[in-house]
C-alpha cells in the first residue's frame with residue numbers, strides 16, 4: 065500500500081538490477097487461485113487501448129469484469145484516432161535496436177523525469193504487444209514477403225515503429241475491442257456504454273466501486289466491486305483546443321483525486337508540432353498531422369521575415385530548414401517538445417507563414433525522389449484529411465502546420481503496480497503519470513496503454529485481490545450512498561444555477577487562459593496571473609452557468625457542463641504545478657530557465673522528483689508530495705539532439 | 707464567393723425513443739464557409755441554449771473521420787454530398803448562401819432513435835460479438851514474424867479493416883442491410899492467416915446475428931459503397947458470400 069505519511073511516496077519498485085525487477089516481482093506477487101478468480105468483480109472505466117485490453121485480459125483470466133465508456137460503443141474510444149504507430153524493440157531491421165536502447169531513448173526523451181523501473185518494463189513487454197496484436201489480426205504494414213515493416217519516429221535513430229497505414233490506433237483499438245467483444249459474448253464482461261463515471265466509492269480506505277450516470281436516461285447507478293481500474297484517458301481538453309476527441313475529460317481522474325488519489329506532474333503537457341493551424345473563433349478542435357510525416361516531409365520557413373510569396377516562388381536558397389540547421393543529427397526527427405518550440409521561435413520572430421502562426425511541412429523532395437504513388441501509399445489518408453479541412457492539396461502545396469496541445473504526460477500518481485494512493489484503485493494508460501516523464505516520444509502512448517492493459521495489470525491486480533481483506537459491500541452501505549448522493553448533488557447544482565453563459569463559452573475562456581499562460585512557454589508572473597483568472601472564472605461559472613433541459617434524459621450540454629466544472633478546478637492545479645517547478649524539462653518550458661541557445665534548462669539538484677499533489681479542498685492549497693527519482697542505469701545528462 | 711452563408715436548417719427533433727418526432731426549422735446567419743458541418747451545428751446549439759431551448763443532440767467525438775460516432779442524413783444523403791467523407795469532415799464551403807439543409811438521423815429498424823439525431827447502433831457491436839474476432843488470449847501469441855502475411859493479403863485486409871462502424875451503409879440502404887459492415891469484418895479476418903482457423907464459424911454466426919437484429923437483406927443496389935466514408939468496396943460482400951458458401955459446403959463446422 066503506498067505510504068505517503070512522511071511526505072515521501074513509496075513507488076514499490078522491487079530491488080535488484082533493472083532488467084530483473086519485473087521477473088522477480090512477478091514471482092513474488094501473490095496469485096489468485098484459478099477457481100477463485102470468478103469470485104472477484106472488477107470495474108474498468110474506459111475502453112481505449114488501456115481499458116479495453118485490461119478488461120479483455122482480466123476476463124480471459126476468469127475475473128468478472130464490468131466495462132464502462134462514454135461513447136455509444138467501446139470501439140469509439142479516443143485511442144481510435146492515433147495515426148502514426150507503436151514502438152517495440154523487436155530490432156527486425158537489424159539496425160541496432162534493443163530493449164536497452166528503447167529504454168534509454170524513452171528515459172532521455174522524457175527529459176529524465178520518469179521512473180526508470182517502469183520504463184524498463186515498458187520496453188521489455190513492448191515486443192509481446194506486437195506479437196499479441198499481430199495474432200489478433202491487426203493488419204500491420206508488411207513487406208512483400210510477409211514480414212513486418214517498420215518506420216522511424218522522432219527521438220530515435222533506429223526504425224522501431226510498427227504501423228497500419230495512418231490508422232494504427234484504429235487497428236490496435238479494434239484488436240482490443242474485438243477481444244473485449246469475445247468476452248462479452250461468453251458473459252465474462254458486462255458492457256456499459258454511454259455511462260459517465262462521476263465518483264469513486266471508497267470503503268474503509270479501499271476503492272470498492274464507482275458511481276456512473278446513464279447518459280441516455282439520466283439515472284445514477286452504483287457498481288460495487290473488489291477493485292477499480294481507471295483508464296479514462298488524458299486531460300488535454302483543459303486547453304479547449306487540442307487534438308483530443310471532444311469527450312476527452314479529466315472528470316474520472318479528478319473525482320478519484322478528490323477521493324484521495326494524488327495527481328502527479330499535471331504541468332507536463334505535450335504540444336505536438338504538426339497540427340493544422342486554427343482557422344477561426346468557432347474552431348471546435350485541432351487536427352493532428354501524424355509525426356510520421358516528418359520522416360519524409362521537411363519543415364521550413366522563408367529566410368526573410370514576413371515573406372508573403374507563395375511557397376513555390378521561394379527559391380531553395382531563401383528557405384530556412386531550421387530543424388535541419390539547428391539539429392543536424394536528428395534533423396526533422398527531433399522530439400516533439402524541441403520541434404514545437406523551434407516552430408514557435410520562428411513564428412514569434414516574424415518568419416511564420418500564412419496568417420503568421422504556421423510553418424511549412426513540405427513533401428516536394430520525397431515526391432520527386434519516390435513518386436506520388438509511394439507517398440500516397442504511406443500517407444494517403446492523412447493527405448486526404450488535410451485537404452478536407454484546408455481545401456489545399458498537399459501533393460502540390462506544402463502543408464501549413466503549427467503546434468497544438470496533444471497529450472498529457474501527467475496524471476494520477478501510481479506505483480510500480482499501477483496502483484494509486486487509494487488502495488484498490490489502479491490507473492492505466494494516458495490517465496496515469498507513469499512512463500513518459502516530461503515529454504512523450506511518438507508511438508509510445510499506444511505501447512504504454514497496451515503494456516499496462518495486456519501485460520501489467522493482469523498480474524498486479526491479482527496481488528491486490530489475494531492480499532487485501534475485502535468484506536462484502538452492499539449497495540446500501542453508507543459509503544456507497546454518500547458517493548451516490550455526492551454525484552447526484554453536483555449534477556443538480558449545475559442545473560440549478562440558471563445563469564446566462566453556456567458551458568462552451570466558459571470552456572473556451574478557460575482554454576485560452578491555459579494556452580496563453582501555461583502553453584508552450586511559461587513564466588512565473590504569467591502563471592500567477594493565470595491562477596487568479598481561473599479562480600475568478602470558476603466563481604463566475606458557479607453563478608452564471610446556463611444549462612437547459614433536465615437531468616432525467618439525454619442532455620449533452622449538462623454532460624459538458626460537468627466536465628467543464630472539473631476542468632475549472634483541475635486547471636488551477638495544472639498551473640500551480642507549473643509555477644512550482646522552477647526548471648524547464650520536456651514539455652514544461654519556463655522562460656526563466658533556458659540555455660543561451662534557448663534550450664530547456666533542467667535543475668536536477670532541486671527538481672529531480674515526481675510532484676504528486678494531494679487534494680485538500682477546492683479553494684484550498686493542495687499539498688505536494690515528492691517521489692525522488694533515481695537514475696542508476698541511464699546517466700542524468702543534458703539532452704542533446706544536435 | 708462570399709465567406710459566409712445564411713442558411714435554413716430543417717432539423718429532426720425527437721425527445722426520446724418513444725416520441726414521434728418532427729422537423730423544426732431554424733435560421734442560421736453568418737456561417738463561415740471554413741467551418742465544418744458539426745461546427746455549424748455547434749453554432750446553432752449555442753444559439754439555442756442562449757434562447758433557452760434544448761440543443762440538438764448528435765453523436766460526435768474525434769471530429770477527424772475515424773471514430774465513426776458522427777453521422778446524419780444531410781439532404782437525404784448519409785454523411786452528406788462529399789465522397790468518402792464523414793459528417794464531421796464535411797465543410798460548409800460545400801453549401802451555398804440561402805440553402806435549406808435537411809438534417810435527419812439514420813433511419814433503420816435496427817437503429818432506434820435515442821434523441822434528435824442520435825441513434826442506438828449497439829446492434830453492430832452484437833454482430834462483432836457473434837464472431838468478429840480471433841480467439842487468442844493475451845500471452846498466447848507467437849512471434850509477430852512467425853506467421854507471414856504477404857503484403858498483398860495484408861493490403862486487402864487493411865482495406866476492409868478501415869471500416870469505422872458508423873452505420874452509413876445501413877442508413878443509405880433501402881433494405882437497411884448491414885451487409886457491408888459485416889462483410890468488411892469477415893473480409894478483414896479472412897484475408898489474414900491469423901483469422902483463417904475460425905473463418906467458417908465466424909461468417910455463419912455473424913450473418914445469423916445480422917438477421918437476428920432485423921437488418922434487411924442485400925439486393926445489390928450498392929448505395930452502401932457510395933455512402934461509405936471509409937471507402938469499403940462491395941467486393942467485400944462478394945467475399946462474404948464466398949466465405950458463407952464455403953462454410954456451408956465444408957465440413958469443419
Ligand SMILES: Cc1cc2nc3c(=O)[nH]c(=O)nc-3n(C[C@H](O)[C@H](O)[C@H](O)COP(=O)(O)OP(=O)(O)OC[C@H]3O[C@@H](n4cnc5c(N)ncnc54)[C@H](O)[C@@H]3O)c2cc1C
Nearest residue numbers: 110111112113114134143148149261297493494507509510
Ligand atoms: C490525434 C492523435 C493521434 C495520436 N497518435 C498516436 C500515435 O501514433 N502513437 C502513439 O503512441 N500515441 C498516439 N496518440 C496518443 C494516444 O492515442 C493516446 O494517448 C492513447 O490512445 C490513450 O489511450 P487510453 O486507453 O489511455 O485512453 P482513451 O483512448 O482516451 O480512452 C479513454 C476511455 O475512457 C472513457 N472515459 C473517459 N472519461 C470517462 C468517464 N468519466 N466515465 C466513463 N468512461 C470514461 C472513454 O469513453 C474511453 O473509452 C495520439 C493521440 C491523438 C489525439
Ligand code: FES
Nearest residue numbers: 767769774776794
Ligand atoms: S466524429 Fe469521429 S468520425 Fe466523425
